[in-house]
Amino acid sequence: MSDQNQNEKDTSSTVDAVVIGAGFSGLYLAHKLQELGLNFRGFEAGPGVGGTWQWNRYPGARTDSLSKIYAYTFSKELTAEWTWTERYPSQAEVLAYLEHVADRFDLRQHFTFNTAVERADYDEESNEWLVQSANGEVTRSRFLLTAVGLLSAPNLPPFKGIEQFRGKWAHSARWPKEGIDLTGKKVAVVGTGSTGIQIIPAIADSVAELTVFQRTPNYVVPAQNRLLTTEEQEEPKKHFESLKRQVREHPFAMAFEAPGRNAIDVSEDERQKVFEEAWDKGGFHFLFESFDDLSVNRESNEYACDFIRSKIADVVEDSATAELLSPRGYPYGSKRPPAGTNYYETFNKPNVHIVDVSSDPIVEITPTGLRTTSESFDFDTIIFATGFDASTGSVTRIDIRGRSGESLAEKWKHGPLTNLGYSTAGFPNLLMATGPLSPFANIPTCSEETVDWIVDCIKYMQENGHATIESTPNAEAEWAEHVSDVAHQSLTAEGEKVNTWFAGANIEGKAHAINVYFGGANDYFARGRASADAGYKGFTLT
Ligand code: NA7
Numbered sequence: 001m002s003d004q005n006q007n008e009k010d011t012s013s014t015v016d017a018v019v020i021g022a023g024f025s026g027l028y029l030a031h032k033l034q035e036l037g038l039n040f041r042g043f044e045a046g047p048g049v050g051g052t053w054q055w056n057r058y059p060g061a062r063t064d065s066l067s068k069i070y071a072y073t074f075s076k077e078l079t080a081e082w083t084w085t086e087r088y089p090s091q092a093e094v095l096a097y098l099e100h101v102a103d104r105f106d107l108r109q110h111f112t113f114n115t116a117v118e119r120a121d122y123d124e125e126s127n128e129w130l131v132q133s134a135n136g137e138v139t140r141s142r143f144l145l146t147a148v149g150l151l152s153a154p155n156l157p158p159f160k161g162i163e164q165f166r167g168k169w170a171h172s173a174r175w176p177k178e179g180i181d182l183t184g185k186k187v188a189v190v191g192t193g194s195t196g197i198q199i200i201p202a203i204a205d206s207v208a209e210l211t212v213f214q215r216t217p218n219y220v221v222p223a224q225n226r227l228l229t230t231e232e233q234e235e236p237k238k239h240f241e242s243l244k245r246q247v248r249e250h251p252f253a254m255a256f257e258a259p260g261r262n263a264i265d266v267s268e269d270e271r272q273k274v275f276e277e278a279w280d281k282g283g284f285h286f287l288f289e290s291f292d293d294l295s296v297n298r299e300s301n302e303y304a305c306d307f308i309r310s311k312i313a314d315v316v317e318d319s320a321t322a323e324l325l326s327p328r329g330y331p332y333g334s335k336r337p338p339a340g341t342n343y344y345e346t347f348n349k350p351n352v353h354i355v356d357v358s359s360d361p362i363v364e365i366t367p368t369g370l371r372t373t374s375e376s377f378d379f380d381t382i383i384f385a386t387g388f389d390a391s392t393g394s395v396t397r398i399d400i401r402g403r404s405g406e407s408l409a410e411k412w413k414h415g416p417l418t419n420l421g422y423s424t425a426g427f428p429n430l431l432m433a434t435g436p437l438s439p440f441a442n443i444p445t446c447s448e449e450t451v452d453w454i455v456d457c458i459k460y461m462q463e464n465g466h467a468t469i470e471s472t473p474n475a476e477a478e479w480a481e482h483v484s485d486v487a488h489q490s491l492t493a494e495g496e497k498v499n500t501w502f503a504g505a506n507i508e509g510k511a512h513a514i515n516v517y518f519g520g521a522n523d524y525f526a527r528g529r530a531s532a533d534a535g536y537k538g539f540t541l542t
Contacts, residue, residue: 023051224282415513
């Protein structure tokens with residue numbers, strides 16, 4: 001199937017719903033609206049389906065969630081016919097999966113590709129959204145449904161002089177489809193978040209020299225990626241129902257059991273043993289299957305930090321490099337915990353160098369490289385793995401105007417206000433899948449649950465003759481406060497001092513406010529259902 005627009009019909013139209021985005025949420029939304037028989041149109045800025053997995057084509061890109069749960073669960077048949085090859089599927093494999101889903105459920109026909117939605121204005125008189133897309137079309141729609149993802153508006157810090165760089169540069173989340181030939185090149189990677197941590201080992205062997213510019217060291221647990229055994233490949237098919245249930249009952253929507261022990265309560269030997277086992281299992285196993293108290297007890301968290309630092313010291317041969325790579329002064333888990341593959345080992349290679357830019361920042365991109373306050377460097381290629389304007393950025397980069405022309409970006413300038421991530425007062429019938437203040441947890445599960453909620457809500461409105469839905473101002477103020485309180489009751493909020501995107505702290509000028517819910521995806525799903533069962537409590541229906 002090609003990446004071209006499959007649907008050239010409907011140039012200027014009136015529809016029941018506009019869907020923005022064709023990633024995990026947008027595709028499932030299209031499937032559900034199709035089932036409901038709604039007249040709708042989808043717009044996707046990218047050249048094809050896939051969302052995140054269309055854009056993030058950088059070397060080494062793969063999930064940090066196990067493949068068995070990084071998938072839809074709405075169709076047993078779909079699960080039965082798809083077989084993952086690795087524990088953590090690569091970008092190419094997830095994209096192939098989403099392309100398969102799009103074809104299998106005939107979803108491409110609804111989307112206009114290569115077409116970003118730029119603006120949407122609510123017209124009170126007609127109770128319609130006027131949705132302007134980059135191709136100049138205006139679509140009138142009753143519902144405006146965003147499925148734009150949590151981490152999809154790239155953040156390129158405003159480095160002076162970038163336009164004068166004579167080599168090639170790319171942001172990781174806008175990696176060209178044809179790739180970038182890095183063979184034998186002098187390459188810089190700026191950023192050591194989850195993305196930089198995947199890129200660095202993936203390119204180290206092919207480049208001539210690799211220089212990593214690190215501002216904050218991260219606690220990197222090995223992913224322990226490998227090919228799946230046949231038995232493991234069968235697991236999601238064989239245990240479809242129980243796995244589906246299990247992820248919905250876990251606070252991070254993952255197939256883990258709570259370990260039932262605290263790091264603070266066990267002996268030093270026992271602690272080491274548990275950490276070693278969890279380290280060997282890899283990735284999120286370390287945080288979620290070792291001890292229950294790592295995110296809430298400072299001493300327990302420090303045990304985990306010590307363990308990771310000891311691993312860094314064991315692996316990294318040069319002690320000064322090991323020290324630079326060792327995070328200190330902030331809790332494990334208060335920045336999004338990354339998973340690596342040979343991450344620390346890569347720094348033992350003679351062609352890989354690390355530069356600490358925490359106190360000697362990058363001040364300028366020069367025609368031949370970059371300059372920190374104290375030193376200049378020459379490069380052929382610069383890779384910016386500098387993250388995203390997370391949670392709100394993907395929504396507010398669209399100029400959305402509610403009642404009386406109120407701008408959503410302006411409304412959220414001190415932090416997002418939504419009821420359960422779905423809706424914000426003053427913007428009737430704007431409904432957001434995985435919207436700001438919804439949980440940060442296994443995304444496909446959150447996509448499914450939030451889309452189900454939205455489509456059930458539309459059905460309810462149809463059946464009961466309601467014209468609009470929007471959050472009440474009280475409910476969204478209470479929810480934002482609750483989201484903040486929950487994060488501050490754990491160690492998570494401390495990531496703010498090391499620029500976590502959880503708190504909007506990674507973007508210059510962005511309000512520091514917790515923008516994702518850490519009270520548990522399971523708790524969140526239950527709250528959404530309870531509100532719906534109570535006739536959409538916390539929302540005004542007209
Ligand atoms: P992240 O996790 O936001 O990481 C961005 C990295 O870029 C991080 O190391 C930043 O350092 C660094 N950065 C940002 N601006 C600068 C400047 N000006 N100078 C030097 N370094 C800078 O983004 P990722 O793409 O890695 O991951 C995002 C999410 O995608 C991840 O959480 C997963 O959920 C998937 P800092 O730490 O701010 O000091």
